Amino acid sequence: MKEKISHKGLDHEEMLLFEIGGLNKSGVDFPELHGYEQRIGSSYEDQEIGIPGLSEPEAVRHYVRLSRKNYSIDAGMYPLGSCTMKHNPRLNEKLARLKGFSDIHPLQPVSTCQGALELIHEISLWLKELTGMSAIAMSPKAGAQGELCGMMAIKQALKSKGQESRKKVLVPDSAHGTNPATAAFLGFEVITIKSTVAGRLDLKDFKSKIDKEFAAAMITNPNTCGLFEKDIIKISEIIHQNGGYLYCDGANFNALVGKIKPGDMGIDAMHINLHKTFSTPHGGGGPGSGPVVFSDKLASFCPAPKIEKIGNKFEIFEDESNENLLESFGRLNAFHGQMGMYVRALSYMLSHGADGLRQVSEDAVLSANYIKSSLEDVMSSAYEGYCMHEVLFNDDFLKDTDVETLDFAKALIDKGYHPMTIYFPLVVHGALLVEPTETESKFSIDQFILTMKDLVNKTQSDSDSFKNAPKYTPVGRLNETKAAREPILRWKKEKIIAAE
Amino acid sequence: MKEKISHKGLDHEEMLLFEIGGLNKSGVDFPELHGYEQRIGSSYEDQEIGIPGLSEPEAVRHYVRLSRKNYSIDAGMYPLGSCTMKHNPRLNEKLARLKGFSDIHPLQPVSTCQGALELIHEISLWLKELTGMSAIAMSPKAGAQGELCGMMAIKQALKSKGQESRKKVLVPDSAHGTNPATAAFLGFEVITIKSTVAGRLDLKDFKSKIDKEFAAAMITNPNTCGLFEKDIIKISEIIHQNGGYLYCDGANFNALVGKIKPGDMGIDAMHINLHKTFSTPHGGGGPGSGPVVFSDKLASFCPAPKIEKIGNKFEIFEDESNENLLESFGRLNAFHGQMGMYVRALSYMLSHGADGLRQVSEDAVLSANYIKSSLEDVMSSAYEGYCMHEVLFNDDFLKDTDVETLDFAKALIDKGYHPMTIYFPLVVHGALLVEPTETESKFSIDQFILTMKDLVNKTQSDSDSFKNAPKYTPVGRLNETKAAREPILRWKKEKIIAAE
């Protein structure tokens, strides 16, 4: 007899699939087999794999119980800076499941999927118009792949001019990790640019690092401090004067959508996270979609596939030998990108329209500034002035306490909130980056502000409760060091520790 | 500024819609109006109603938070006796939403809904075959309306024989409340029959109460004590010899489905709760569906509508003047019953098939008996011998403690279980009626048994914890007396207490 698991009211403990499932259990029925002779040849094998199964009732319960251990936007405010955790409209989920979108194969005859191609074409038009850019690559699977796409195009452009020697990519120290990682992955040399005390790119440092090997700069705008790079026009001029390209990380497009056209900033390429600005759900980590818009200069280097309207038919150019792709830098993934995300994002765009999208950025920026001005007195704003769609605090307000940023975040969990992004960007000590998004009500934001104030108060009087937080969660604070030192990365009958 | 609400980790407090919504907020957009002159006449009025709205993000959060305060089958075992809380297959939900079923109007031309009529016809065939009965009325909206349907047919049959003077309906004291309520609603006189110490209908008492005014008996089999009425054949013979009818409450059909045909028991009418035996979800209280099968004797009195296959077309007879409905007792509700439930139930039946349905009743009965035999030592079985799909305990095992059945149930909540049905049936003191259903795994049942044993142990040592239970729930034990004494039945700006 197994030992008893201890649940508490509505909070159920849930063992691992491998502990509750069975090799002879299944939640899927099949018809009888015929027993034909196998045609697989010598790689045929019919031995035990070891994957336990669950009947449908058990499976549903397993995952429902697990789900209840998660925080979600649907259940509460999720002010995770840089992640744009806005509401995910349910209409989008419904439409993405229409069989005409979800049940079509990427390689079925083009004549049989004209609606799908038209949809991709239409979302392309929207994105180009919203960004004021002239070309687009839809296929990147997330922001980071969008960065690869943009930087590959730049690499290809340099190559086409015989400038392979331009190897240096300038990246601000406040940049998201994907920026330097992307540049390095493509063989560029990453040069870090300092930020000023005002949280912007240090122009002097920037200029000083430009030389003949200068290839491109990767600038995030609004940057990860939640601030608009006021000098962006100057920056782009310098870049172009020096024969380089301006890549813009568009992860923070939610601050600008409908409000300005990034094309006006003089950028050459920018990715857009459909899973941020355009509300496709984060799904616990993905999937995403990171289309990249391009300036004229880079348009011809776009990757395959390319979708075009020819007459009243839609065509897809997918083979790199195609005449429309002669200068293309190649292909980033199989097939045509994230159709499921395009449907959701286009549904979002159509729902809002031009007027609604402008309201989105205004409300997002307004909400962030409202939080900033409400908490400025008790916390420590990292920077002066107005912020964009997110507000950055440093840990000065915790200085004379035993509480650190991490403790503060964990205490916020106990109060029913998902913490803000912490310790990012790196340029601010003990950073707390708060992004409310436009889909929080004022009532909800006010509640958040009250809670923050309460917590700040408590840092003086009761620092212990911060160290012990969170205490109302399915598990207490977890030992991450142990996890990394003795990595247990999968279940085994007897536990193994990987990578000793 | 409003006061702060206190959440705890993943557990969010949630205020009333009326406290968080706004009259000028909405989660639905509309196009502009034309402003035509109204055509409603003097009953036109355009004044404030007072219904607050929520944007979609707020609405989703409101209901998601509320949902998280509920227990559900999906999250845990729900052994609520007499309710058959089995797993609700997700396939059924999907199919009920096919537009061909969900998006059709009950009064559209019969030629345009042949598939719907065929479905109703097919589920009728299944139910008749499974019960071994010859006629069926599909329209009743739940078990209780099924009872009305069956008893109306009996009333009509008596009338057709000029026997309106037969007014007495015999109902066992263990019967579900709907039985006497139904009979009384139709103007019958309800005569209560005692149960024996063995938990069955007392045949002597039964016979003694039959006289010339005897109209029918309403017998539940298996009865609400979870026992098979061994004398059912004898009972039906007595009834029929005395010119009466046997109505069978089929709410407990899960113990028998595929295993025996109720028609063999000599019954004249029986309702089936599709929302029990055939897995349509309970939905927090409904909707249900309670088709009634009839013996030959009652077949012609079936209510409208009636669906029949004529040639290869399906016809629906819905008007009582129709020649096919000449003896019909009338109509129980508008339209044709619970289509949404039929789709789910038929999907369930087809999925299981004849073999699977027999397995259902076997597993349900096996599981109940397994619990009975595992807990018999520490608790007090109300009756000897094997039970059917549910097992009934009395509160003898709590005798020398301060703990009452209600306390025991509340303590079970703290351990992560929905309590069994308590204080029903009324014939057993402090009843605890446990129905595991066939969709609990052995692991889950074993866990339940261990928990029950632990709790029973604790009744001796720590009765206080029972009185204070539940403590791990969104609210503690609620004051039901106060609710009934000072009924607050709706929100008002200033609270009102109804019905002083």
Place this chain on the structure above:
Amino acid sequence: MRYLPLTEENRNDMLDAIGIEKVDELFSDVPSDIELNPKLNLPNYKTEMEVERYLSSLADRNLFADSTAFFLGTGAYKHHIPASVDHIIQRSEFLTSYTPYQPEISQGTLQYLFEFQTQVSLLTGMDISNASMYDGSTATAEAVSMAQRITGRDKIILSNGLHPQYASVIKTLLDKNNQSLGYSLNFSDNFEDLREKISDKTSCVVVQNPDFFGNCHDLTELSKYVHSFGSLLVVVVNEVVSLGIMKSPGKMGADIVACEGQSLGNPLNFGGPYIGLLSSKKEFVRQMPGRIVGETTDIKGKKGFVLTLSTREQHIRREKATSNICTNSGLCSLAFTVHLSLLGEKGFKSLSKLNHESAIKLSKNIEKISGIKILNKTFFNEFTISLPIEAKVFVEKMSHKGILAGVPVSRLEPQNDQFKNYLVIACTEINSGQDFERFSKAAEEIIS
């Protein structure tokens, strides 16, 4: 079998624990006259894919509203349901829970029902409401039954504009002494007839508004008249969306209000499941059938909700209960309340106005068709037309053109020749100008 977690090994272990060899031993109480394990003339199990394909093939044989120009009403209306409604009602915690008998772990259901009761009360203009009935027709019957108990009188008077099937239900269930209910479906119901029949034996007068033909009535005068006999006025609302721009039944003096609530949150579903709303003046609360949720506090004084006043109900009062209802329309009430919360005052009023405008627009189109006459002086989103041919034939022909044109009155009253050519047409926010043009064009072709 995919839904059955017990393995053969489990079963054997459990039989062992019980101390028996075969599961059939557990059925030993079944007398030998009854066959155990009878042969069933039914197929064996099917895979999920097979079931899905088969039922889809049945679904495909129905002409569904979204694929047509759609104009059916008479108690079941097609409205656009926001996608979030279906997401919420599919939450496991709402979908797979039972009636909230254990309030401490059912606050989700209880709170939304409390909110639902409030919304329904506001809409109908009444003091209180219960937690739902099966549908509009049974809610109406229960309202009548309530009135009988309250007044201690049996006699019922139905207005001639009541939905024929609603009248049928009342007749079937409540016409205790086989009295005439004075009901005979009639287009122009000015209540003259009805006023004449009222007496001090009358328990209640039942009036539908807008009536079956779509006519709108101000019941203020009638209610006073009814009350002067000590009788109650039961108002029936088939299309709750109308309440956005019509005087509420409460304001007009209703004592009990029964509505079909399907229009909010619930799809057409070929007629069910739907949701009955039942409201009344607060002094009648102890005669209310069905479940009611009330506010209370827990041992620590924290607010919470419970099912209350259950001494009205069958599980406590048995043969003395106010009704035999047990299971109600739980999840449909959730859909209703979610949809209405999404709409809010602003949205609900817009929806109501849009429906009315849509019907006005259609009426303007139809007025231009020679041979067709609109009978209504007043209407909300539904009106009746008289055709130059049989309405039944007309709708059949229209359906071949992908238009579901309305409900022929003869579908419900085939025995009454005067209605042969009458068609009731409804129009909601789903109908576009294109639908109206299709209607006109096709209608002209058919009747010419």
Place this chain on the structure above:
Amino acid sequence: MRYLPLTEENRNDMLDAIGIEKVDELFSDVPSDIELNPKLNLPNYKTEMEVERYLSSLADRNLFADSTAFFLGTGAYKHHIPASVDHIIQRSEFLTSYTPYQPEISQGTLQYLFEFQTQVSLLTGMDISNASMYDGSTATAEAVSMAQRITGRDKIILSNGLHPQYASVIKTLLDKNNQSLGYSLNFSDNFEDLREKISDKTSCVVVQNPDFFGNCHDLTELSKYVHSFGSLLVVVVNEVVSLGIMKSPGKMGADIVACEGQSLGNPLNFGGPYIGLLSSKKEFVRQMPGRIVGETTDIKGKKGFVLTLSTREQHIRREKATSNICTNSGLCSLAFTVHLSLLGEKGFKSLSKLNHESAIKLSKNIEKISGIKILNKTFFNEFTISLPIEAKVFVEKMSHKGILAGVPVSRLEPQNDQFKNYLVIACTEINSGQDFERFSKAAEEIIS
């Protein structure tokens, strides 16, 4: 606007609190060269119903698999997905949460990922796996990149049976020195060619199994040969269902395995989102890209899960990270693991066998068609046929008969005439005997 909770009044209050009059003041950092509030050549807001109708009209213009006899594969397969999968992935708590950065309130996601990693490791026969990549093609590229880092070598050798688009991706991203990758799509890949090219400069050899044409390979010998040069064997699996009745890559000696996992739990979606699986021997874990979940304990010693070994990742290591990947295929991995948990060993093996049988049955039917030749000696659920006419023309004509007949090799390799008449046909549990008959009948008509 239905998704925006702020009312005008709220906005004004908030502006007041900030101490400004107009929201545009918040944008004062935007230099004047950039136009604020530019005119957008885009329509204004649409109602939910309008959006739904418009996008449905686009969807209606696509011929979807369920409405056809369907035979497409080559890296994207149609399988039956149990209805419960979609229910679970739509749970708010899974759908609307972010990457589990705060483990105490993300144990749901973390535990299923831990289970997912275990399932993937078992399927591939490898020690460890990460928490998913974008898709099979990018997982393959990342596997190659891993091999380059591990071996400190640049050179890559691709087998000629690799999916052409996968080869393209590797070429685009990793062909650092514009070396020849030795890739040229070729039907009968017996690896001779490949063996010849291996040297002690080779970082890895990439082999797809079953290969692009459907041929199955026992890689045991090859892996030994590859290892003898200090190179790694990267195995690519396009159709994970094949792993039910084929030797696992791990067993055959693979060092790194990259799979497209779409076949389990994920619909065709016109090519995305899909899910890349990446597994390896445990000694390579610190070169793994992407997120990995590990087990640990909380302060009270209770078991829990966290993202771990993050010093491999971009947010910690920046330019020194193993990859730039951040967002992965979270929800698709949930769908994968739910589907696989529902199947279990028993179901997965049945599924695998049924797929194989289905393909065998189709092959038997096709063998009877004169003029069509099956090229494969071995296959799992996919094989290649040679037609007497251009494959592109053939599929177009078949599509007019409601049959989506396969993928012409020329779709992916148009420049290579040798493949002009080659068609790759896949067959899964969804295909019935009726589909096969339709295929044969239509094919005979078209080629005769």
